[in-house]
Amino acid sequence: ELKVEQNPLFLSMQEGKNYTIYCNYSTTSDRLYWYRQDPGKSLESLFVLLSNGAVKQEGRLMASLDTKARLSTLHITAAVHDLSATYFCAVGRMNRDDKIIFGKGTRLHILP
């Protein structure tokens, strides 16, 4: 059974600091997703990672994937208040009839 664990679940940090959110998953997967959710809103796709060693960056966010360790990280560089949100990772497989399973999310609060 595919399980996805994120940590930490809550994170409060100062502006300007760096931090990393971790996403571990339990079985072989072809694709790893990162999403952002603002309060009361739906989910916005940030990154899709498809291969071992994949790294993608957008602004102050960088995501990486290690399929051997079954681990993805979302790194935040020099955090700003606008990045406050809940971040979800999700894991799926290439088979068209396979499901996508989400972690519980990391609630990130960036203090000015």
Added chain:
Amino acid sequence: DVKVTQSSRYLVKRTGEKVFLECVQDMDHENMFWYRQDPGLGLRLIYFSYDVKMKEKGDIPEGYSVSREKKERFSLILESASTNQTSMYLCASRLEGAGRETQYFGPGTRLLVL
């Protein structure tokens, strides 16, 4: 621009009522999904569909059914609503094939069952 729409943003129903949640996507996506989101539990997959008339159970299908008669529309049905089905329901769709893996979400339906 991909668009996933859900029939209602907010819904209030009574225990025992039959509830229909509709989801429509306009980009000819093969895969569609229904999730519920609850505080502290993240998103949990209820059902998904990878083709018309095809459906697969997710992790929490009990108390729900789905219908996919047309490619663009995926309906979630609560046969007899109960208070523990009060939740935010999110629909998503996704293309298949290399380079088209992104999953797009609708705005969500917040359902309250009294």
